[in-house]
Amino acid sequence: MKLIAKNVTKDGEGDVTLVPEEPEDMWHAYNLISEGDSVRSTTIRKVQSESSTGSSTSNRVRTTLTISVETIDFDTQACMLRLKGKNIEENQFVKMNAYHTLELEMNRKFSLRKAEWDSISLERVDIACDPTKSADVAAVIMQEGIAHICLITSSMTLVRAKIDMNIPRKRKGFVAQHEKGLQKFYDNVMQAVLRHINFDIVKCILVCSPGFVRDQFYEYMFQIAVKTDNKLLLENKGKFMLVHASSGFKHSLREVLQDPGVVNKISDTKAAGEVKALESFYSMLQNEPSKAFYGLKHIEKANEAQAVETLLISDKLFRCQDVKLRKEYVRLVDSIRDSGGEVKLFSSLHISGEQLEQLTGIAAILRFPMPELEEDSDEDE
Structure with missing residues (x-):
């Protein structure tokens, strides 16, 4: 992913202009764009025009549109991103508030505007624009x-x-x-x-x-x-x-x-790092269950005691439509990092991410045992 421009204020409002250069960049774009964001990109629009004699002709024209995103569709096989929403800027071919679907493609720039860029979104931009952070492993x-x-x-x-x-x-x-x-x-x-x-x-x-x-x-x-x-x-x-x-x-x-x-x-690739973290979690769950927990409620309690050493979290949780819940996850990640904990962000399209989702999508390895959390689990049951 190539970063063309980044204008984000201290309050977190602003826009970022990016150019996807490889299929994986479309996955990063899918994780960055949320409902309610505005996206500006070039697109093809079918325009009907009527001549003085009353006959109508339709032409396909290329124009630049800005839409307020309402639905997001990601095709994993074709690595294509389709965004549907209302046009929010004046355009000679498209009326205000008319619906249009933008298709984001490789090597075509787009601008993304958010009312609030949180730490997870900004981190995603950094990862996407740093080619050294991409793993490079193939398997037959x-x-x-x-x-x-x-x-x-x-x-x-x-x-x-x-x-x-x-x-x-x-x-x-x-x-x-x-x-x-x-x-x-x-x-x-x-x-x-x-x-x-x-x-x-x-x-x-x-x-x-x-x-x-x-x-x-x-x-x-x-x-x-x-x-x-x-x-x-x-x-x-x-x-x-x-x-x-x-x-x-x-x-x-x-x-x-x-x-x-x-x-x-492949220890220097992120894929291996995720698998290793998940292995450590399962091992801890088996040998020292009072130092391994999953589920938001237990991890929040462990974080209050600054007990979280490693947080394992799926990126699927940051795509939830509930803004309040998303902010809760972002706050948790920031808080764990502030207290010196490590955060591993798992991709829901990766084998290890699929495994983590079976454990609610969020898990943690603790610095010290917290048997009282185990007691809470027993009470809930």
Whole structure:
């Protein structure tokens, strides 16, 4: 994301002009824009004009509109953001208060105005505009006949390609057909890797599968690379890492990212940091339950005692339509940071974020035990 201009007053009112440069930037924009904000961007509008003879013609014109956002629709597959709302600035083609849908696209600037920019929104702008904060890990999750090519960024797990093929079973007298089917499958996966993984950016490619599928695929890929003198694969051979996974489906990524060897390899990425924090929370919940709690009520009580060491919170909570509740979460985050606590903001589109949402979307590891909170839980039950 490129920051063009930022004009925010001490009171928190103001506007920010941004240019999304990659698919993940659209996710950041989705988290930044709330209902009631005003967004200014160029758009195409169908305009009908009537001639002196009474015949009417319709033309599509490009114009700049400012709308007050009422509905927000994010398409995760196309990484496109659609905003619907009323026009709030004079325009020669669109009447005041007429409804229009703005589509935010990559490499097209937009201005976002808020009545109040809170610390979470401003932090999101900083993260989006700092390319070093994006993770750079890819994963090939596979089993015989099924493979998913995923990109693991700091905000989401994107499935870039899915290969689903029927491989003939290994039966007596039909071994050659099985081998041929497997070879074709591996070739399709290799082509998808070359097409969807940018080796200039990606630091680590995890090849995950049950059994020996990953080893066979890795061996096949580099045999072909040597035969065809594929310099791109040969130069990046050290980036590939073979890891066990229970299946070839996306949900197996969770266990892969918990593997100590994998965590060490990608420890400088945010994805690993989130997974590590969640692992610590589960471990604490099992071994010292009086130092691990989830749910807003308990965490607010722990914060009053300045007991929160690490807060784990889903970005989904900051997209809630209840302004009062959103402000409550922002206040909690600011207060924990002020008292020296660490805040981990999880993305609801990331595997770890999906897991955290099962625990109400907010959890905390405490500095010291608070058994009285456990007693409160028992009373509530």
